[in-house]
Amino acid sequence: MNQNLSRRSFIVGTAVAGGGLALGVRLPFGTPAEAKTAGDGVEVHAWVVVKPDDTCVIRIARSEMGQGTRTGLAQLVAEELECDWKKVATESITPGENLARKRVWGEMSTGGSRGIRTSHDYVRRGGAAARLMLLQAAADEWKVPVGEVSVASGVITHAASGRKTTYGKVAAAAAKLTPPDPKSITLKDPKDWKIAGKPMKRLDTADKLNGSKVYALDVRLPGMLNAAIKACPVFGGKLVSYDETRIAGRPGVRGVVKVNDSTVAVVADTWWRAKSALEALPIVWDEGAGASQSSATIASHLEEGLTVSEAYAFRNEGDAIGAIQGASKKIEAVYSTPFLAHATMEPMNCTVKLSADRAECWVATQNSEASLAALSEQSGVPLEKCEVYRHDLGGGFGRRGGNQDYVRQAVNIAKQFPGVPVKMIWSREEDMAHDFYRPISQCKLAAGLDDKGSLVGLHMRISGQSINAFVNPAMVANGKDDRQLQGYTARPGDAQLGYTVPNLLIEYAMRNTHVPVGPWRGVNTNQNAVYMECFIEEAARAAGTDSLEFRRALMGQHPKHLAVLNAAAAKGRWGTPLPAGVHRGIAQFMGYGSYSAAVAEVSVSGEGKVKVHRMVLALDCGHAVNPDQIAAQVEGSVAYGLTAAFYGECKVENGRMTDLNFDRYQMLRLAEMPKVETVIVPTFDFWGGVGEPTISVVTPAVLNAIFAATGKPVRSLPLKNLKLV
Amino acid sequence: MAKLNVNGKIRDVQVEPDTPLLWAIREQVGLTGTKYGCGVAQCGACSVHVNGELVRSCVVPVGGVKPTDKIVTIEGLSSTSSHPVQKAWAALDVPQCGYCQSGQIMAAAALLRKKPKPTDQEIDDAMSNVCRCGTYQRIRAAVHVAAGRKQA
Ligand code: FES
Ligand code: FES
Numbered sequence: 001m002n003q004n005l006s007r008r009s010f011i012v013g014t015a016v017a018g019g020g021l022a023l024g025v026r027l028p029f030g031t032p033a034e035a036k037t038a039g040d041g042v043e044v045h046a047w048v049v050v051k052p053d054d055t056c057v058i059r060i061a062r063s064e065m066g067q068g069t070r071t072g073l074a075q076l077v078a079e080e081l082e083c084d085w086k087k088v089a090t091e092s093i094t095p096g097e098n099l100a101r102k103r104v105w106g107e108m109s110t111g112g113s114r115g116i117r118t119s120h121d122y123v124r125r126g127g128a129a130a131r132l133m134l135l136q137a138a139a140d141e142w143k144v145p146v147g148e149v150s151v152a153s154g155v156i157t158h159a160a161s162g163r164k165t166t167y168g169k170v171a172a173a174a175a176k177l178t179p180p181d182p183k184s185i186t187l188k189d190p191k192d193w194k195i196a197g198k199p200m201k202r203l204d205t206a207d208k209l210n211g212s213k214v215y216a217l218d219v220r221l222p223g224m225l226n227a228a229i230k231a232c233p234v235f236g237g238k239l240v241s242y243d244e245t246r247i248a249g250r251p252g253v254r255g256v257v258k259v260n261d262s263t264v265a266v267v268a269d270t271w272w273r274a275k276s277a278l279e280a281l282p283i284v285w286d287e288g289a290g291a292s293q294s295s296a297t298i299a300s301h302l303e304e305g306l307t308v309s310e311a312y313a314f315r316n317e318g319d320a321i322g323a324i325q326g327a328s329k330k331i332e333a334v335y336s337t338p339f340l341a342h343a344t345m346e347p348m349n350c351t352v353k354l355s356a357d358r359a360e361c362w363v364a365t366q367n368s369e370a371s372l373a374a375l376s377e378q379s380g381v382p383l384e385k386c387e388v389y390r391h392d393l394g395g396g397f398g399r400r401g402g403n404q405d406y407v408r409q410a411v412n413i414a415k416q417f418p419g420v421p422v423k424m425i426w427s428r429e430e431d432m433a434h435d436f437y438r439p440i441s442q443c444k445l446a447a448g449l450d451d452k453g454s455l456v457g458l459h460m461r462i463s464g465q466s467i468n469a470f471v472n473p474a475m476v477a478n479g480k481d482d483r484q485l486q487g488y489t490a491r492p493g494d495a496q497l498g499y500t501v502p503n504l505l506i507e508y509a510m511r512n513t514h515v516p517v518g519p520w521r522g523v524n525t526n527q528n529a530v531y532m533e534c535f536i537e538e539a540a541r542a543a544g545t546d547s548l549e550f551r552r553a554l555m556g557q558h559p560k561h562l563a564v565l566n567a568a569a570a571k572g573r574w575g576t577p578l579p580a581g582v583h584r585g586i587a588q589f590m591g592y593g594s595y596s597a598a599v600a601e602v603s604v605s606g607e608g609k610v611k612v613h614r615m616v617l618a619l620d621c622g623h624a625v626n627p628d629q630i631a632a633q634v635e636g637s638v639a640y641g642l643t644a645a646f647y648g649e650c651k652v653e654n655g656r657m658t659d660l661n662f663d664r665y666q667m668l669r670l671a672e673m674p675k676v677e678t679v680i681v682p683t684f685d686f687w688g689g690v691g692e693p694t695i696s697v698v699t700p701a702v703l704n705a706i707f708a709a710t711g712k713p714v715r716s717l718p719l720k721n722l723k724l725v
Numbered sequence: 726m727a728k729l730n731v732n733g734k735i736r737d738v739q740v741e742p743d744t745p746l747l748w749a750i751r752e753q754v755g756l757t758g759t760k761y762g763c764g765v766a767q768c769g770a771c772s773v774h775v776n777g778e779l780v781r782s783c784v785v786p787v788g789g790v791k792p793t794d795k796i797v798t799i800e801g802l803s804s805t806s807s808h809p810v811q812k813a814w815a816a817l818d819v820p821q822c823g824y825c826q827s828g829q830i831m832a833a834a835a836l837l838r839k840k841p842k843p844t845d846q847e848i849d850d851a852m853s854n855v856c857r858c859g860t861y862q863r864i865r866a867a868v869h870v871a872a873g874r875k876q877a
Contacts (some may be wrong), residue, residue, distance in 0.1 A: 066822030066858045201818055208823030209811045211758015211799035215824060218757035226752075251741065272740070272748035345762050345770060345824040345857045394760075394824030395857050428763045628818065632863070636821055639859025662767035662855065671849035673861035 028122070029129055029179040030104040036097060042171040044133055045179050046104040047077060047126035049091070050171035054154050056083040058127075060090050061098065061105035062115040063366050064204065065393035065400075066636075067691040068629035069115035071202045073123055075625055076116070079196040080127030080188065083167060084153040090203055095372040096387035109367040111401045111519060113592035113689020116625055120687055125182040130174075132185070134167050137174035141165070190623060190684050199628035204392070216364040216391040219351045219423060225254055226271035227413045227424040228278040231263040231434050232285045234655035235514045238262050240284040247277045256281065259412045267413065271425050290514040291655035298440060298513050298652060299336070305463025305509030306334065306444040312478070312510070314485045318503030323457030327448025331542045333535055335445070335715045337527040339650040340438035340520055341657075341665065346394020347431040350410035353421035354379055359386045362423075363407060364393040366400045374404035378411040397640070398519035402471070403436055429660040436518030437650055439465035439484070443531040448503075453543030455554060457503035460488075460531065466510050467524075470517050479510040486524035487532070487589055487696065495525060495591045498561030499536070499554035515652065521640055525591035525696035530717070533587040533700035538713050547586050547704065548574050560620060560683065561588055564595040567681045568618035572599025582613060585704030587697040594621040594688030598697040600674075602705035608724040612642060612674040612702055617694050619678070622686035631678040634694050638676050641698025643668040646719050666720075728792035729754065732801025735792065742788025746780075747771040749787045750798060758799040758827045762855065769854030772828035772835075773798050779835035799827035802834060810834045813871035821858035828854045833868050842872050 030046035041049040041057055049057035058077045064070040070090055078088050098105050106122060107114075131151065138156040139146040142163055149158050154167040190197060207213035232239060242264050244256045252273035257265045264283060268274035305311070324330055351362040352375070359381035365371040368390045376383045393400060410424040426434075441464025448457040466481045475481075487495045488506050520526070540550035548569050555562040565588040569575075574584065581603045588597035601614040617634045624630055647666040651658045659665045703714040710724055729736050729746075731754050738753035750759050750773070762770030764783045771783040774797040775790070790796070802808050806815070810833045813819075820826045829852070836843055836851040843851065848868050856864070869875040 066820075068821070202820075204823075205815055205818055205820055206806065208820040208826050209814050209830065210802070210806045211756065211827050213823055214757070215760075217761065218751075220755065220757070270740075270748065270752040272744050272752065276741075343857060345760070345768070345822065345855070347761070393822060395822050397857075425761075428761075428765075632818065632821060632860070635862045636859035639856070639861055661765050662763045663765055667855050667857065668859075668861075669855060670852045670861040670864060673859075673865070676862055 028182045029126065030101055032175055034101050035175065042175050044130045044171055044174050045126070046101065047123065048081060048130040050167045052168045054084065054166050054168035055087045055089055056081060056154065056167065057089045057091050059093050059105065061093055061108045062119065063108070063110035063368065063390065063393060063396065065110070065366065065396035067115070067633060068202060068626060069110065070204055071200060071629060072116050072625040073119065074203060075196045075200055076120055076124050077127035079193055080124045081131050082151045082154070085195050085200065087154065088203065092390055094387055094389060095368040098369065099372070099383060108369050109401070111366050111398060113692040117593060117687040117689055120623070122182070124187050125185050128185045128187060129179045129182065132180050133174040133177045134170055136177055137170040138165050141170065141173065196625050198626070200626055202629065214391065215346055215394050216351065216362055217346050217349045217394065217425060219362045219391070221351065221353070221421040224351070224421045224423055225267050225269060225417060226274050227265045227267045227422055228271060228275035229259060229263060229265040229409060229424055229426060229430060230278055230283065231430070232287065233433055234285070234287040234290045235516060236290040237285050237287040237655070239264055240286050242284070243282040247281050250277045250280070253277045255416060257413050257416050259409050263409060265413050265424065267417065267422060271423070275427060287655060293514055293652060293655045295652045301513065302440065302442045302463045302511050305511040306442055306461055308509060310509070311461060311507040312480045313505065313507050314482065315488065315490060315504055315506040320457045320459045320503040320505035323503035324446050324448035324459060327456050328451045329449040329542055330446065331538055332446045333538060333713065333715055334442060335531050335534065336442040337440065337530060337717055338648065339440045339515060340644055340648045341432055341435045341650050342397045342399035342520055343432065343665065343667065344393070344395030344397060344399055347428055348406040348426040349424060350406045351421055351423040352410040352414035353419070354381070354411070354414045355419050357381065357385055359411070360389065361407060361410070362389045362391065364391050364400055365404070366393065366396045367402055370402055370404050371407050374407040375411060378408045379415070397521040398523065399435065401519060403518065428662070432660045432665060433657050436516045438520035438526070439467055439517040440513065441465065441527050445531065445535045447535065447539045449539065449543050453545050455501055455539055458501045459505045461507045461509065462531070463509040463511050465512050465517050467517050467519060469510060469512050476510070479508065481508060481510060484508055484524055485528065487528040487591055494593050496558070498558040498588055498590060500557045501554065514655065522591065522692045522695040525589060525692070526644065526699065529587065529589040529696035530700050530703065533589060533697070534703050534713060534715070537585070537704045537707055546575070551588065560595050561590060564588060564618045564620045564681060565597040567679050568597035568599050568616050571618065571677060571679045572616040574599060583705050583708035585701045585706070585708055587700035587704060589696045590693070591696055592689030592693045593686065594619060594690065594693040596694045596697045598694070598701035600701035600705045602702055602709060604706055604709040604724055606725065610706060610719055610724065614675045614677070615698070615701065616677045616679065617697065618681055619694055620681045620683055621688035621690050621693070622682060623684055624680050624682040627680055630680055630690050633690050634678040635676045637695035638698050639668050639673060641695045642672070642702065645699040645702055645717060646672070649718050649721070727787050727790070729787070729790060729796060730792060730794060731756065731796045732798060738787065740787055742786060744787050746773070746782040746785040746787055746790060750782060756798050756800050760824055760827055762825065767855070768825070769828040769832060770825050772831040772854065774831060774835060777838065779832055799831060802830065808834060809871040810837065813867040816870060817863045817867045819860050819863040819867050821860055825854060825856045829856065829864055833864070833871065836868065837872055842874060843868060
């Protein structure tokens with residue numbers, strides 16, 4: 001195949017979320033011929049290495065960014081492998097290895113809460129296949145039928161003769177066997193799980209406690225240089241010139257690099273010297289048309305979309321407008337949510353080393369294959385001569401997925417220093433100024449209630465920016481962008497609306513801006529849950545019906561949504577008395593294949609200060625692989641959601657972001673963290689995501705509790721801008 | 726050129742005096758457990774101890790540190806991850822991505838030295854580091870465990 005063509009296909013294939021273009025035939029477990037050297041261990045097949053001391057090294061393809069996927073995936077493999085959990089280790093495979101072995105490890109992209117739910121089947125088959133091969137090897141050695149041997153915790157027994165051996169002793173023989181056909185494998189019933197489904201301790205904690213874990217930001221290589229970078233602060237602006245002479249002779253400075261048509265970098269022996277020199281470098285920008293944009297102009301652009309006649313009708317069932325007009329009671333509201341930054345604790349960074357026929361990169365990435373593709377495309381070095389050494393991420397939240405802007409920049413800088421590794425680090429200010437932000441939107445809603453207080457019609461119109469239009473405008477011809485309506489779909493599965501409304505009209509008016517946008521933990525479920533769940537609350541109050549009862553009446557056809565709502569209500573003691581001044585709010589939503597609900601207990605002081613005392617979150621993610629790590633994700637989603645609710649807002653002035661560090665972009669801290677109780681209600685009939693779903697219900701539950709406390713709905717965010725009393 | 730006493734060793738560092746202690750520790754001393762998060766004393770990822778006091782090293786110029794000042798980084802907190810805070814953090818699986826945790830652990834260790842049995846209010850007041858993954862609930866619980874107030 002033509003090299004460029006194959007690279008292009010690979011890039012396209014890996015850039016599409018959930019995609020994965022078949023590159024050759026994927027062999028389920030690889031072949032012994034291509035086995036990767038594994039130290040003193042033996043590769044039984046691609047997923048499992050066994051060492052002489054019986055340690056089982058489980059290969060992990062997905063990115064670990066704190067969400068616990070490394071541990072969860074290892075639990076699934078170990079469960080079927082029947083090894084000793086105390087002797088499990090993991091190894092991150094690289095995208096270069098995956099490519100060389102015809103993607104034997106499958107998809108590496110880690111986003112959309114897909115890490116476990118889209119790979120559980122083949123990783124479990126991988127564990128089972130290795131077990132079968134190891135048992136066969138023991139049976140062959142003992143010359144007994146394989147049906148007579150059994151295994152527990154990596155110890156193989158032939159009961160009839162009393163013989164025992166271990167995985168470590170038979171691994172070499174097992175590796176020579178042909179792996180079984182994955183389709184022939186029967187996986188365990190989750191009822192019989194001993195390792196999966198249990199609250200195992202994370203496998204990756206120890207080096208996070210003593211400073212020894214090497215994040216991409218910590219990479220140190222012989223002769224390494226460091227780069228600080230600055231892109232035109234106005235989105236879409238260009239670099240005109242810079243005056244290099246003004247920083248000549250500064251200590252340690254090795255050069256100034258035009259990175260691309262909007263970006264300049266200073267390279268020095270240390271990053272601090274590079275950054276200091278960059279700050280002293282006079283730069284002339286052509287700010288371009290974007291410079292006239294501000295939060296105010298963007299808001300009016302969106303406002304216009306709320307009422308224009310042209311919009312994409314995503315759902316149109318019955319006659320919503322007629323039903324609302326004819327209803328005995330009508331309510332209306334306009335909601336809005338701002339741009340938000342990811343603000344991963346580890347700022348964007350990437351180290352690249354280029355030589356004539358090799359390109360290497362050290363990076364924190366949610367999509368290592370997209371990193372590999374970016375490295376190859378930008379450097380011109382063929383894919384098979386590129387390698388990405390992926391480091392666990394100091395936070396991802398969607399920022400480190402498909403874009404790979406930092407890889408491309410780092411390659412362009414390293415091109416000027418052949419053979420020398422160059423580490424590019426963004427300052428926090430650069431990180432806040434050049435994110436791919438959570439898209440901004442507004443929503444106009446109207447509802448009609450009949451004389452019994454039942455919801456007879458609901459009309460929503462969202463006006464706002466589209467992620468897909470930013471990534472690839474061709475994907476969303478005619479403004480039909482279902483992704484922006486995440487959480488409102490009729491069909492079951494991923495993000496289904498949990499209510500049945502007899503007359504329903506949900507519309508979208510795409511209103512793009514010059515600000516780059518992208519997925520942000522929970523993506524559009526966050527905004528859409530606020531619009532739906534806060535307005536349903538308004539409707540419940542207008543009807544004079546209890547918030548929980550009003551929702552239940554709409555959920556008869558959605559038993560899973562309802563069960564989760566009921567679980568949250570029960571644990572949250574919905575309807576029972578609270579201390580004076582404390583009020584409850586409730587919300588439910590679905591995203592990433594999982595059902596979530598929350599109850600918040602909130603008080604609002606005389607001065608309008610909000611305190612969230614307690615939050616109960618219920619989640620049905622189908623299969624619960626590690627309940628303790630699910631709880632950790634739920635707790636984290638509360639902090640991430642409350643940060644957005646209280647403080648999150650990226651304001652635009654003169655075409656650029658204004659709040660460039662944590663002094664102005666505040667985040668929730670420990671003192672404001674409520675007590676979080678997690679209720680997991682797994683139904684074991686599907687596989688849903690965990691990292692993202694629950695964040696969507698955090699904000700609406702809190703806003704609904706504030707409504708209960710003050711009698712006034714909260715329709716815009718963040719709370720810090722509002723006078724609540 | 727400056728002399729820094731880091732984790733009990735004297736280190737010569739070749740930096741301009743206005744270089745933040747954080748970057749001298751990371752780039753010259755070569756200890757990368759201390760993290761960069763904001764550079765403006767807001768997040769606490771860069772927390773170290775100087776003469777037993779909790780310090781956000783991103784805003785401390787090396788020129789202001791004396792060779793006799795005893796700097797302790799996460800790597801020097803204990804040689805075997807056996808500090809009560811580290812043990813409590815492990816017992817409760819506090820870290821998610823882990824990036825902020827060096828700073829959190831240094832902040833918690835400083836708190837416990839001053840207040841061996843801190844109340845929730847004292848934890849609220851002392852533990853102001855940002856954790857974007859949102860591990861605050863476990864941090865609070867782990868401080869209590871490290872203080873011996875609670876079983877893990
Ligand atoms: S890096 Fe020092 S406080 Fe954030
Ligand atoms: S554990 Fe990720 S920022 Fe705290």
